[in-house]
Amino acid sequence: MSDYQKDFYSWTREQVEMLRSGRFDELDIVNLIEEIESLGRSEKRELENRLTVLLVYLLKWQYQPARRGQNWQLTIQEQRLEFFDVLNDNPGLKSQLQALLTHSYRKAKIRASKETGLDTDDFPGTCPWEFPQLMDDAFLPD
Template identity: 30%
Template structure:
């Protein structure tokens, strides 16, 4: 494949083999050959990377909220599933801790109401609308949601 890449422009390589394009781009960056970079695709990839990171932490936070709501409000299931919910909460928080940066923390702060709405919709669907005591807006702080030891009072 290396021979193929020497006969292709970086833009052409991107269309054929993104991974090889990435390797070649890294080599160019390390060698400070900035004039040879495929800036259009590099910018697109960097933007995609940022979106993926935001989507990942938003998804993990939504999972924490889902399980907290189920643990806190779904009485008939909590007897059977509270251990599972607590373990899931811990797992998602651990993953969040590993992926969180200052920028992503600020993103979660800003997006918390929307993330909560998505989690609430999931919980209502999962419980087939049986829970009518769920808060319509998030009552958890981001600090609580990220705190490995925080669990809400069971309703």
Template identity: 25%
Template sequence: MKTLYVSKEELKQLYNKDFPLWVEINLRFLKEKSYELVDWDNLIEEIEDMGRRDLDACISFLAVILEHMYKLDNFRGLAGGENAGKSWIKSIKNSRVRIHILFERYPSLKSKLPNELKTAWILARGRLKIWLINNNYNPDDFNIPTESPYSYQDAMEKDFNNS
């Protein structure tokens, strides 16, 4: 494989202009052990992002759980009807399963996710506000707490079978 000549500055510019080509060139440099030519700053950033991707998915699922737990506890009346909340319970259960699947694939996430409750609640709180707006309510009228009213254990273990 012949090394494609690209200056360090051109390679850094490719990162934003033509990402697939940037990957191809860096991969070639790595395979050829031309380490001095690799765009290390952006490569390190990409590796960090790769490592965070599955944790971000877990955080997103945890946010759904928190959002729907809060809706169950505070907004069943707004949802109306006899079956109010059943879809939220189903969503909570599905999100828990998805988290456990990720834990099976990547065991290290199991110890990291409990530390992300605050981040998940920020996402859940935003989703709650959007839901209220979409249902013609002013979120400011509902005093949604800034701190999660639920623990990580509540989110992952609370029983909804009799709800």
């Protein structure tokens, strides 16, 4: 059997073959569990990243109106679409949306501050938008 640490690709191929052929007693259960858990965390991180980028650009849109442009608008639209794609593929994450929003907004404030030169205190302490607004294709803050 391939070493999980040294040749991950070969290890995954072998695990798949064992699963397909019903050789369950040969599976590397400990590492399979770790990888399956990692997949779930990865999807959650992807959703959080999409939401964070969306929030960064909405903050920039609201707080730097002179710099608004088509590229920002396109980024906002793309992040919404990608967010929906990840959420549709992982409906179990819907129950965590509020926590994701809280965490993503904290990260977005820091990133928006760095990108705009504004202080983090210039932005609201909590997210000023609700999910329906954030996901509304027509919504752009004033």
